[in-house]
Amino acid sequence: MLSEELGNKMTKRIDHKLLANERKRISQKDVFNKRKVFDDVLDKTTIMTLSRLISSGVISYVNGVVGSGKESKVYWAVDPAGRDIALKIYLVTTLNFKQKRTYLLGDPRFSRIKKGTRNMVELWAKKEFRNLKQCANNGVPSAKPIYLLKNVLALEFIGKNGVPAKRLVEIEVDYNDYKNAISIITQLYKNAKLVHADFSEYNLFKTERGLIVFDLGSAVDVRHQKAKEFLERDINNISRFFVKRGLVVENPSDIFSRITK
Ligand SMILES: Nc1ncnc2c1ncn2[C@@H]1O[C@H](COP(=O)(O)OP(=O)(O)O)[C@@H](O)[C@H]1O
Ligand SMILES: [Mg+2]
Structure with missing residues (x-):
């Protein structure tokens, strides 16, 4: 379980690595497993976020889609140790988040809400991450949260060989x-x-x-x-x-x- 402090440290480490990697930025074609096709619903910033997850060692590459809904897509990724990871990517290109405000407003943990779709989407991802941590810390059988970066949430993969x-x-x-x-x-x-x-x-x-x-x-x-x-x-x-x-x-x-x- 990542504590808040460790999370901050990791974020700093990622930023540091990012600077170092500025010249040799990982491009979109390096993020996804070359043997697999993928659809292009992800915007550039999200691809950048995936690149950051790779350079920080959270994942090695993305293998393919395992689930998709209106607000998010779940991908099967693999980490450097070869473990399967589920990546839940909240889609920035969706309008549905406007209706979701009721689930944020009134929750004392999220009292200040900034405007703008990207902010809402990132807040939504943060909310799920927080909720999953609260489950893990209290013994509720749930998918363990691994890492959160912007609108991308890395989770323990529940299933085998990339099949949920x-x-x-x-x-x-x-x-x-x-x-x-x-x-x-x-x-x-x-x-x-x-x-x-x-x-x-x-x-x-x-x-x-x-x-x-x-x-x-x-x-x-x-x-x-x-x-x-x-x-x-x-x-x-x-x-x-x-x-x-x-x-x-x-x-x-x-x-x-x-x-x-
Ligand atoms: N941790 C996970 N491991 C494996 N597959 C997952 C995991 N989380 C989600 N999935 C797959 O992605 C699908 C959509 O995930 P879900 O979190 O329910 O998103 P939505 O908000 O779109 O309903 C699930 O039905 C499941 O098949
Ligand atoms: Mg669901």
Whole structure:
């Protein structure tokens, strides 16, 4: 786990290296694995950020896309030790972030919000990084955050050989998974002091070591004025999923009361 101080030190180190590398800047064609094709949704600044991640040794190269949504794309990268890394890149070219302000406003950890899309996007990445750290520090089974630079978030890769683990939506589930999912919501609230706010079968991996939660960009501090509303929605959504899959579940409002009492 990187502490804030270590993070700052690393940032300084990167800046230092950047200066040294000024002349031999890594170009776009060096960032991506030459054997693989990639799409060109990434803007120049983001490619520059990827270059910085390479020169600072966080990754060696990017291998390909593993997931893509409206606001972000997730890439499979490899670090110098040969380990798989997931890179979640928040897209600067999206307009959706404007609607996201409600998840930032009201969260005491993000009281000062600067205007401008790039700032919003970087803040959003920072928010997910912070949330993931809060999970990791409190034993919530989640993808471990590794590094954050601007709109690029490096995470532990959950899966094998560049193939992400199956999400709940893609795989058979049983009562144990249901219990596990409710336990994660509870741990998020009670230990990490967070409400996921987008908790669903799409954002849970089912792995050999149990369920792993990810996609914590929307998660809010329990002090957020809508935290309870989001918690209720999370419990309802995941309960509905398990009911759809033929399971008998506990009354969602009983779970809500138990978690918040
Ligand atoms: N840590 C990870 N390891 C492997 N694959 C990941 C990881 N995080 C995300 N992915 C893949 O990328 C997809 C999108 O990630 P997610 O964080 O849910 O972004 P979005 O905000 O677009 O929903 C996931 O469904 C998953 O397949
Ligand atoms: Mg998602």
